[in-house]
Structures are given as structure tokens and as C-alpha cells.
Amino acid sequence: MTQPIGPFKLVTVNTAPDRARRLIGRVVEDVKERYTIIHAGNAASIDKVKSVVEENKPDVLFTASMWSPQEAEQIIAIAKEIVPGLRTFSLPQGLQVEKGPDAVVEYIKEHLPSLLGQS
Structure with missing residues (x-):
């Protein structure tokens, strides 16, 4: 059994902090064999x-699906001024509203290997 890679400190940018915590909690639980992810904080506004x-x-920084692509770019630019090598991931706008939380969790899990690197 290989050790999970990480720990990765994650910040989310989501206007619904409780929902962000719940969704990330599910992702963290589902991928704990491969990655150690710590949800360090959430910014509820730009x-x-x-x-x-x-x-x-x-x-790592995730922007939630309520942000437009332009807002997500703005958020990422602000964050990368502070942490230049920051890995970022933006959920497609409207994903949560159109497909629900399960789709968000699956989408994140699908993209984690390319974001965090394969173990």
C-alpha cells in the first residue's frame, strides 16, 4: 500500500461556505487513499x-461554479500574486445548479490526478 500524496492545503472560493465544506469533505473522504487534502479555508467573496x-x-485553490469564467480568472490572479506556484481549479459555471452536488464531487475527483499529479 503506497502512502497518499500530500498533504495539500486547499482554499475554496464559494459564497456558500457550509456547502463548500460539505462538498470538499466528501471529496477528501473519497480520495484519502491517494491524496491527503486539508480544507484550510474558504473565501466567501472575491x-x-x-x-x-x-x-x-x-x-491548491478551487473556485466554485457560481463564478463566471471572468470572475474565476480574477480570483486566480489575486491568489497567484500571493502564492505564485498555486495550483488552481475552476468548476464550470452552473455545474452545481444544473447537475447538483454529486456532479460537483465527481467532477473534482475526475480532475484531481491532473491537478495534484499522479501517485
Whole structure:
């Protein structure tokens, strides 16, 4: 049995912090054999991104599906000014609304290997 890779510190940018925590909790549980992910914090608005990223110095940042592609780019630009090598991942706009939380969890899990590197 190989050790999971990580730990990766994750910050989410989601206007619904409880939902972000729940969804990420499911992802973390589902992938714990392969990756160690710590949900370090959540920025509930674009204005909060800078302070949350400065405080947590994450390895990974996820933008939720309520952000437009332009807003996601803005969020990522702010975060990368603070943590230049930051890995980022943006959920497609509307995914949560159109397909629900299970689709979000699956989408993240599907893309984690390319984001975090294969073990």
C-alpha cells in the first residue's frame, strides 16, 4: 500500500461556505487513499480572497461554479500574486445548479490526478 500524496492545503472560493465544506469533505473522504487534502479555508467573496490566501498559504485553490469564467480568472490572479506556484481549479459555471452536488464531487475527483499529479 503506497502512502497518499500530500498533504495539500486547499482554499475554496464559494459564497456558500457550509456547502463548500460539505462538498470538499466528501471529496477528501473519497480520495484519502491517494491524496491527503486539508480544507484550510474558504473565501466567501472575491474581496476576501487576498486575506484568506495570505492567511492559509494554500497549495491548491478551487473556485466554485457560481463564478463566471471572468470572475474565476480574477480570483486566480489575486491568489497567484500571493502564492505564485498555486495550483488552481475552476468548476464550470452552473455545474452545481444544473447537475447538483454529486456532479460537483465527481467532477473534482475526475480532475484531481491532473491537478495534484499522479501517485
